[in-house]
Amino acid sequence: MTRTVGTIVRGIRAPMITEGDDIVEIVVNALLESSKSEEYKFSDRDVVGVTESVVARSQGNYVSVDDVANEVSDNFGGMLGVVFPILSRNRFSLILKGIARGSKYVHLLLSYPGDEVGNPLMDIDTMGELG
Incomplete structure (x- = not known):
């Protein structure tokens, strides 16, 4: 089978993240909801990136x-x-x-x-x- 598509990038919408939120659960749920809504599947070697500001917010790791x-x-x-x-x-x-x-x-x-x-x-x- 010939490969016809290269890299595909999706920006996934998720709820606002606040200190103490479980970002793993939020990211997984957002991905699953998106894949159902947009009708795509996950494959081996897919990569999920989460911006550092989301991680920092959930950890309360930021300066005022x-x-x-x-x-x-x-x-x-x-x-x-x-x-x-x-x-x-x-x-x-x-x-x-x-x-x-x-x-x-x-x-x-x-x-x-x-x-x-x-x-x-x-x-x-x-x-x-x-x-």
Whole structure:
């Protein structure tokens, strides 16, 4: 039999994960429900990946904005710089909030016209229109 399909990737929807949740049970149930709904089967050598943020949430293994502020305050002077952050990461705004709380002055250096991974900081057409 000739192989006609290479790698298949599926993003499986699962409930929100909170501290203390049994992620093994949640992941297994989500996979089984998805396979029934979408009518696919599991095969030997299939791989299931779970993002680290899900594991951290279930373990209560994450820092708060105040934790970031305290670390910044304890380890840096009153002035610091954040160089070329990846603004599109959903956690960055909270990290920046902690940095701002923990220091007197923050210099934020942005790459232009996009962040470090190429995401535009502003609409490129608008930027062209405004000069």
